[in-house]
Amino acid sequence: MTGRLRQIWRSMPLRLAILLVALFATVSLLSLAASYAVTQSSFEQTIRADLRQDLAGFRAAPTARAVALLVEAESRAADPNRFILSYIAPDGRIYGNGAIARDDKGFHIFSLNPDRAEFDGEYLSLTEALYGGVITVARSRVEIVALRDVFVNILFISLLPTVVIALSGGLVLARRSKRHVEVVSTALDEMTSGDLAARVEIGPRWSDDLVRIGGKLNQMAAAQEGQIRALRGVTSDIAHDLKTPLQRVALYVQDLQDRVKDNAQAVELTARLEGEVGNMTRVFQALLQLAQVEAGSPKARFEEVDLAQVCRHVVEVFEESAEASGHSLALDLDVESAVLQGDRALLGQMVSNLIENALRHTPAGTAVTVRLGLHGQTAQLQVVDTGSGIPVAERQKVLQRLYRLDRSRKTPGHGLGLSLVEAVATLHGARLVLEDNNPGLRVIVTFVT
Amino acid sequence: MKLLIVEDDATTGSYIARGLREEGHAVDLVDNGREGLIAATSTAYDVVVLDRMLPEVDGFTILKTLRGAGFTTPVLLLTALSEVEDRIEGLQAGADDYLAKPFAFGELSARVAALARRPQALEAETVLRAGDLEMNLITRKVTRSGVEIDLLPREFALLEHFLRRKGRVQTRTMLLESVWDIGFDPGTNVVETHVSRLRAKVDKPFERALIETVRGSGYRIVA
Numbered sequence: 001m002t003g004r005l006r007q008i009w010r011s012m013p014l015r016l017a018i019l020l021v022a023l024f025a026t027v028s029l030l031s032l033a034a035s036y037a038v039t040q041s042s043f044e045q046t047i048r049a050d051l052r053q054d055l056a057g058f059r060a061a062p063t064a065r066a067v068a069l070l071v072e073a074e075s076r077a078a079d080p081n082r083f084i085l086s087y088i089a090p091d092g093r094i095y096g097n098g099a100i101a102r103d104d105k106g107f108h109i110f111s112l113n114p115d116r117a118e119f120d121g122e123y124l125s126l127t128e129a130l131y132g133g134v135i136t137v138a139r140s141r142v143e144i145v146a147l148r149d150v151f152v153n154i155l156f157i158s159l160l161p162t163v164v165i166a167l168s169g170g171l172v173l174a175r176r177s178k179r180h181v182e183v184v185s186t187a188l189d190e191m192t193s194g195d196l197a198a199r200v201e202i203g204p205r206w207s208d209d210l211v212r213i214g215g216k217l218n219q220m221a222a223a224q225e226g227q228i229r230a231l232r233g234v235t236s237d238i239a240h241d242l243k244t245p246l247q248r249v250a251l252y253v254q255d256l257q258d259r260v261k262d263n264a265q266a267v268e269l270t271a272r273l274e275g276e277v278g279n280m281t282r283v284f285q286a287l288l289q290l291a292q293v294e295a296g297s298p299k300a301r302f303e304e305v306d307l308a309q310v311c312r313h314v315v316e317v318f319e320e321s322a323e324a325s326g327h328s329l330a331l332d333l334d335v336e337s338a339v340l341q342g343d344r345a346l347l348g349q350m351v352s353n354l355i356e357n358a359l360r361h362t363p364a365g366t367a368v369t370v371r372l373g374l375h376g377q378t379a380q381l382q383v384v385d386t387g388s389g390i391p392v393a394e395r396q397k398v399l400q401r402l403y404r405l406d407r408s409r410k411t412p413g414h415g416l417g418l419s420l421v422e423a424v425a426t427l428h429g430a431r432l433v434l435e436d437n438n439p440g441l442r443v444i445v446t447f448v449t
Numbered sequence: 450m451k452l453l454i455v456e457d458d459a460t461t462g463s464y465i466a467r468g469l470r471e472e473g474h475a476v477d478l479v480d481n482g483r484e485g486l487i488a489a490t491s492t493a494y495d496v497v498v499l500d501r502m503l504p505e506v507d508g509f510t511i512l513k514t515l516r517g518a519g520f521t522t523p524v525l526l527l528t529a530l531s532e533v534e535d536r537i538e539g540l541q542a543g544a545d546d547y548l549a550k551p552f553a554f555g556e557l558s559a560r561v562a563a564l565a566r567r568p569q570a571l572e573a574e575t576v577l578r579a580g581d582l583e584m585n586l587i588t589r590k591v592t593r594s595g596v597e598i599d600l601l602p603r604e605f606a607l608l609e610h611f612l613r614r615k616g617r618v619q620t621r622t623m624l625l626e627s628v629w630d631i632g633f634d635p636g637t638n639v640v641e642t643h644v645s646r647l648r649a650k651v652d653k654p655f656e657r658a659l660i661e662t663v664r665g666s667g668y669r670i671v672a
Contacts, residue, residue, distance in 0.1 A: 243550045
C-alpha cells in the first residue's frame, strides 16, 4: 500500500499539480496580503481624519465650560464601543464617556460610569490641550479588525477549494497515467521474459506522447519477433541439415562395427569413431538447447517445481559416479521444500551440470556439496567444491559458450555446461554468481520464490 | 510385426528398414508425407516410425490427421530437433514416443518393441516372475529359488521395470526416463552401476544369469 502511494506521489502529473497549486497559493497569498495592507492603512487614515475633525469641532467652542458641556452632550449620544470622548477640565473634573489611563501594560480606556469597566477592543485616539484642560477623542478600530476576518474569509473561500480541486485533479491524472504506464511496463515485462507476441494495447484515451511511445515499442517488438522467428528457422534448418548426415555416419559406424568384429584394431577404431560421433552429437544438442533456452520460449511450460526435490533427485543420480571418482558428494538442505515457478527438466539439468562440472574439474578427494536454503523471499542454491577454483579474471569467461580454462583443455567436456546453467538461471529470473570458496569454487544461484 | 517407416533420408530409411527386417519384422518404407499418410490409413501397422520433417506433408500434420481420424496405431516420432520443446509438441500432437536424431539402431529397435507391446491397460499383477525369480509387489519381497534378496528402493524399481518388460531390450535412456524420471543425459554411469549392483544380488549367487546385456543397446531380463 505504501509502495503504491509512493508510486503515485512520484508520478509526473501529481507533481505538476502540486507545483502549480503551490505557485497559485503563494501568488494569491501575496496579493491578498498586499490589498489587506493597503485597505487597512486607508481605513486608519480615514479614522485619523475623523478624529482631527472631531477635535476641530471642540476647538470651535469658546470656553472650557462650553467644551465640557459639548463633551457631556455628545458622549451621551455616542456608543463607547465605537467612539469615546473625554475632557479633563482645568478644575480636574472629567467629562465624557471614558478616560484613558496608562500603566506598565500600556493604555487602557475605562468607562466613566460608576462601574469603571474597561472597554475591550482597539482604539485610535487623539489628545490635545484645550483651555487649560485636556480633550481626548478615540475611535474604535473595530472595522479594521473586522477587515482582517473578511480577508481571512476571502482566503478560505477562494484558495482552499482551488487547492483541493487541483490536488484531486492531479491525483486522478496521476492514477490514470500510472495505469497507462503500467500497461506499457507489463507489455515490456512480457517481452523481456520471452513472450514475443506481447504488445502494448494502446487505449483510446491515451495522451499523444504515450501513444507514440507505445507504437514505437510495438514496432520494435514486431521487428524483434520477426528476427527471432527467422533465427529459429535457421537453427532448425541447420539442425535438420546436419543431423541427417550425422545420423548416417552413426548408422555407417554401427554397420562397420558389425562387419569388422574379427579385426581387433578395426574394432578399436570403430569404437573410437562411435565415441567421436557421440561427442559431436552432444555438442550439437547442447548448442541447440542453449539457443532454445536463451530464446526464452520454454517459459510457457513453467509449473510449480520443488527445488529441494530436484536437488535430492539429481544428487542421488550422481552418488555412484562421485564415489567412483573418489569425490565426496553431500546434500545439505536447510529446508524441506522450496517451491518456485519453473521448468522441472531444465532445473534438473542445471543442478546436474553444476555437479558434473565440479566432479569433472576437481581432483579425487575433493568434497562437493549441494546446498539449498531459504533467505526471505529467495531460495539459494549453492554447489560448492574444495578444488582449485577459477581465477577471478576467468570467472565471467567460463560462462561464455565453448570457453574452457587452459588447464581443462585435456579433461572431457564441451564448454557449454555453465552457459546452459546461466541461460536456465536467466530464464527463471535467478541470479548466478561464481565466488571463491577458499579453496575451491562456490556457484550460487538465487531464485525469487 | 508389421511396421511403417516414413523417412525422407534414403540412407537412414533403408538402414532402419534393413535392421528391423533382420529382427524379423515386416517393414514398409516410404520417403514422403503424402505416401506415408496413405499407407498409415490404408494398412494396419503395429507401429509407425515417423520423421518429423518430411517433404510435402510434414510428420506433425500426418500425426494430427491420423489421431483426428481416430487411428490409434502407436507412433514413434523421429526428429532433428531433439529438445524438450519439440518433444512436448510431439507428444501433445499424439506421438507415443519420441527419438532424437542421431540415434543408435538399438535404441530405435528397443523403443519400437516397447511401443508395439505397450499394455492397453495395466494388468493388476501382484507377483512378477522370471524363471525362478519372484517379485511380490504387495509385500515388496524378492526371492530367487526361495532365497530372499534384499534390494534398495531404486534397485527394486529397476528390477520391476525389467520384469514388467520381460525379454524386451531396455536402453540406458529408456531406463533413465522411466526408472529415474530424468529426461536428459546426466553423463553419469548411474544406470550401469545400478544394473551391476542388481546383478551382484540377483544373478551372481545363482547358476543362471537372468539380466542380459545386449551389446550396443541395453539390458533385458531373460524370459
